[in-house]
Amino acid sequence: MTPLQRFEEYLQSKGLRNTDQRRQLLEQVFNRHEHFDADQLIEQLPAKGTINYVSRPTVYRTLREFVDAGLLHRFELDGRSVYEHDYGYPQHDHLYCTKCRKLIEFTSEETIKIREDVAKLHRFRAKEHRFIIHGICDECVKKRSRDRRQDRV
Amino acid sequence: MTPLQRFEEYLQSKGLRNTDQRRQLLEQVFNRHEHFDADQLIEQLPAKGTINYVSRPTVYRTLREFVDAGLLHRFELDGRSVYEHDYGYPQHDHLYCTKCRKLIEFTSEETIKIREDVAKLHRFRAKEHRFIIHGICDECVKKRSRDRRQDRV
DNA sequence: TTCTTTGCAAATTCTTTGCACCGAA
DNA sequence: TTCGGTGCAAAGAATTTGCAAAGAA
Numbered sequence: 001m002t003p004l005q006r007f008e009e010y011l012q013s014k015g016l017r018n019t020d021q022r023r024q025l026l027e028q029v030f031n032r033h034e035h036f037d038a039d040q041l042i043e044q045l046p047a048k049g050t051i052n053y054v055s056r057p058t059v060y061r062t063l064r065e066f067v068d069a070g071l072l073h074r075f076e077l078d079g080r081s082v083y084e085h086d087y088g089y090p091q092h093d094h095l096y097c098t099k100c101r102k103l104i105e106f107t108s109e110e111t112i113k114i115r116e117d118v119a120k121l122h123r124f125r126a127k128e129h130r131f132i133i134h135g136i137c138d139e140c141v142k143k144r145s146r147d148r149r150q151d152r153v
Numbered sequence: 154m155t156p157l158q159r160f161e162e163y164l165q166s167k168g169l170r171n172t173d174q175r176r177q178l179l180e181q182v183f184n185r186h187e188h189f190d191a192d193q194l195i196e197q198l199p200a201k202g203t204i205n206y207v208s209r210p211t212v213y214r215t216l217r218e219f220v221d222a223g224l225l226h227r228f229e230l231d232g233r234s235v236y237e238h239d240y241g242y243p244q245h246d247h248l249y250c251t252k253c254r255k256l257i258e259f260t261s262e263e264t265i266k267i268r269e270d271v272a273k274l275h276r277f278r279a280k281e282h283r284f285i286i287h288g289i290c291d292e293c294v295k296k297r298s299r300d301r302r303q304d305r306v
Numbered sequence: 307t308t309c310t311t312t313g314c315a316a317a318t319t320c321t322t323t324g325c326a327c328c329g330a331a
Numbered sequence: 332t333t334c335g336g337t338g339c340a341a342a343g344a345a346t347t348t349g350c351a352a353a354g355a356a
Contacts, residue, residue: 017330017335038320055338060321076229079345080320095277106271110263115286118259123291124248131284133268138276170310170355191345208313213346232320233345311354318347328337 003030003071003087010069021054025062029072035084035103038063075130077103093130097137099144104137156183156224156240163222174207178215182225188237188256191216228283230256246283250290252297257290 001009007026011018028044029036042059046052054062063083066072073086077096082103093111095104111131119126136144154162160179164171181197182189195212199205207215216236219225226239230249235256246264248257264284272279289297 015335019330019336021337053338057322057339058337061336076232079229079232079234081232095271095275095279097277098280104275104277106275108267108271110267114261114263114267114284118248118261118286119288122248122257122259123294124250124257124286124288125290125294126248126286126288127251128288129284129286131282133271133277133279133282135272135277135279135281137278141276141278168310172311172355174312206313210314210347211312214311308356309354310356312352314350314352316348316350319345321343323340323342325339325341326337327339328335330335331333 006087007066007069007071010065016065020052021058022062022065024052024054025059026066026071029066029083030085033085035082037080037082041083075132077132093132095133095135095137097140098134099136099140102137159240160219160222160224163218169218173205174211175215175218177205177207178212179219179224182219182236183238186238188235190233190235194236228285230285246285248286248288248290250293251287252289252293255290 004023004026007022008018010016011022024045025041028041038056038059041063042054042056045054045059063072063074063081067074067083067086071085071087072083074081074083076082078101090107091112092105092107095106096102097104111129115126115129118124157176157179160175161171163169164175177198178194181194191209191212194216195207195209198207198212216225216227216234219236220227220239224238224240225236227234227236229235231254243260244265245258245260248259249255250257264282268279268282271277
């Protein structure tokens with residue numbers, strides 16, 4: 001089932017309507033695979049006054065629906081919401097470069113095991129988790145040492 | 154070295170000043186060990202008009218200094234900043250009950266190992282990490298099933 | 307004295323809401 | 332025809348900033 005089909009089913013089940021704006025946003029969101037926030041999505045949409053324009057409140061409302069429908073994952077980074085594909089996409093965690101703000105995905109079976117062990121130990125009903133490792137990515141480390149060399153010349 | 158001594162040293166090294174407000178906030182913050190956000194801290198401070206009142210902007214500015222000084226850790230939860238003791242306190246991660254909003258600490262050596270392995274694999278300079286498991290704590294599970302039983306009566 | 311700090315008010319950033327009109331089913 | 336959806340403007344929540352007065356060293 002494609003994200004579109006899945007979303008249509010969700011709308012049906014909730015008695016919601018399939019509008020131009022929702023289709024437009026779904027297409028933009030599943031067009032590419034990168035992580036994004038509300039502003040980045042709005043930037044890649046048709047501008048105000050153009051055809052297919054979608055207002056900011058509608059973007060926020062629709063992103064919430066995508067999360068409810070199980071199409072997107074939401075998490076917080078630097079105080080704002082970041083979204084990524086969820087539907088049909090395997091569980092993973094992230095490395096976050098605090099220099100270039102890039103998110104790198106990683107998977108580790110160990111993580112799930114820790115989650116289960118810890119939850120059992122604390123009698124805790126784990127629903128989901130966020131494991132984010134902050135640091136500097138390889139590119140930024142290289143760029144920085146290059147810059148330092150040039151500074152000395 | 155107590156947090157106060159450590160902070161005084163930090164202020165010295167930066168050429169900053171030891172004010173009533175900073176001392177007041179340090180005392181309030183290290184008085185208890187719970188996690189807190191800016192609002193919770195402000196609530197436990199003397200009210201406006203009272204002696205030892207500290208304004209909201211100063212609370213935010215000072216919390217940032219405590220983080221810079223290595224006294225506090227900051228992380229994001231539900232879109233706002235949460236602080237906890239860092240200085241002299243061992244590394245740990247959290248279970249977060251989405252029902253009662255309680256934060257439960259846990260430690261796991263495995264977590265550090267995953268962080269190291271993943272960082273090496275991706276040539277990533279890891280500085281810190283946030284591992285938060287969302288779910289329902291034991292108390293809330295029990296309370297909920299109690300409520301359900303009563304509903305049926 | 308000098309330069310940092312503070313409180314106030316206002317600005318910012320991100321997100322949500324009220325409401326009148328529009329539109330899918 | 333009936334509700335749900337949309338855009339607009341405005342409201343909110345959390346946090347930050349400009350500035351003049353107060354205060355530490």
